[in-house]
Amino acid sequence: MARVEPLFDFENIPNLPDNLLPFPYQAGGHGSKATSAEFEMLRDPVESIFYKMVPSDERSIQEANFYLTVFADTAPPEIVQLRDVIPTFRGIFKVPSSGVLYLALEDLTAGLTNPSVCDLKMGQLACPPDAGEKKIEHEMSKYPDRGIVGFLLTGMKVYDQRTNRYLTVPRCYGRTVPAEHIFERGLLPFLQGDFKLAKQFLPLISKVRSVFVDEPKLPIALYSSSLLLIYDETRTNLVVKLVDFAHWRSAPEANDPSGVVRGLDTLIDTFGRNNSSPSSKFDIPLIELK
Template sequence: MNGVDLIQQISAHITWEQFFYSRTMTTLPDDTTVLLHQVAGHFHGKGKHKLGMLKHKDGSILKPVIQEDIRGPREKAFYTKVFDAFCSDPVFLQLQSFLPKYRGCWITQFNSTKVEYMCLEDITDAFHKPCILDLKIGPRTFDPEAKPQKIKIETEKYPAGKIIGFRILGMRVFQPDRQEYLVLDRNFGKQQTPDTIPQALKLFLNIPDRPKAWLLLCFLLHKLHSIKSWFLHQRHFVFYGSSLLLVYEGDTEKRIGCEKTMNSNFSCEQSKDSFGSKITSENNDSVTDYCSICCLSSNLCKSVLLDSTLSFVCDVRMIDFAHVFTAHEKDTNYLVGLDSLITYLYNIQNSLLHDMQ
């Protein structure tokens, strides 16, 4: 898909202003507001129960626990187990760093009915203009308890997912030149094919300057590899229909620290020596030291990851655990999707390098 085709595809979707307006014309529980940065999932006022994600006045994201639907209590049980104050299991303790923090539950009245919400950290609070991508990970999205009809629905919903390994559920990208957001929903995601996914991911990254694009990819790849390392060793859970939330700072004024780091360590002339491959000198057998994860030179990689001014450049968190089950085996389904995403990001890196040659 070329740029023109993608723009035509995007134009069929509602604008952010229309999207926001349609979500505010409904009653809200006391002490809550609409979750402005939500790009996927259940929206408040929609669906069978009219309950969806909200934001509490204390800053927590509120996710409803619908008791008559096993998915809500199951997700609550997962968060409660992982964030148990007396937990000493290193597998759980490491997993905590990949999830939004769990702050317990909050009960309120809505439409004369008692409603329980899980209180979760809003990771977008660290960003001024958060750009957000929600990806459902794994070629198989139905869980072991799914009935034949559910399996049929999930299988037919997005056939390309078997090949790609993940699906775009929604994205929200700040465009500095226009000072507005581009918002795309799950319908956009369902239209993506293995050939168009790279362009869709580039649309999310939205950074035309190659050094800054490499900087962001460096962060993302390191975070994704940390999650992958955990999955390679853990034998506690299997995750179906779970998502990864990728967030980065879209406000160029807030990325000043990034620019300083890149300007002092990276230039277009140095790019081929700073990224992509081992480089051997003609005069000796020395090999440029480079990071095996992000493919930047080790010096540049270290300066990026250790620079405190870059701490809020991007974040990656695992979300949505309504279909998590205990297990004693490797979660190969999730790993397939994660590996695929990492490969697509590596290919974007390679395309950036190729453009400079």
């Protein structure tokens, strides 16, 4: 990958607010871990703003550039359409003592009571072609069925109303779920066996899909981006958004080269099954979060 030039001025980035709290609903990746006195995920206790720490390398520039590109006043319609399916961008901030950067984004869980969150790493390809052959082979070896399913389940946090506790799956569990059981063993536990809830997600997932398949064509390729599926304890307030854009690429001539649509089609197909009543037939070890 060629050197990434920032679309922002490091010298004029405002300081991170000092009244922030750790973000409690991270489902995938490593966002729940603390780095010295800093947390990778933070939230504003008053405003609906989520702060995401970005790596101190070119990935931070790449992700910041993505949001600056999509939310630029001069963005063309084919780029602007992404705004409906990603968190609203609120700016870039830094920790004055270390220079660590945070992206300020819309808090997708704001206003939701005890939200459950599922993180799906989207696409048939795990990383862009310029990542190098060894990197590509290594990432694809983590989940060989990714080319069939179109995503990798990276984590979930499920609120259990019976116990008033959060449940999750074992680390790296998603890599063990074969394509033919992706719904029963991968997605149904997140839905707590509720097929009606699955159908409620369909229009929101279809809205994301339309960005990739409808005109105007999206001139951007998303690699290793996540789709967040969120619902609250009432199961009536749902959110579906794309996040994580450290590996996006400009792709003016391509049409979804990473295979995100394949993953969305898998979700639409499996969530649209005819079952309508809640089911307890999901056989994975949901474990209590400590």
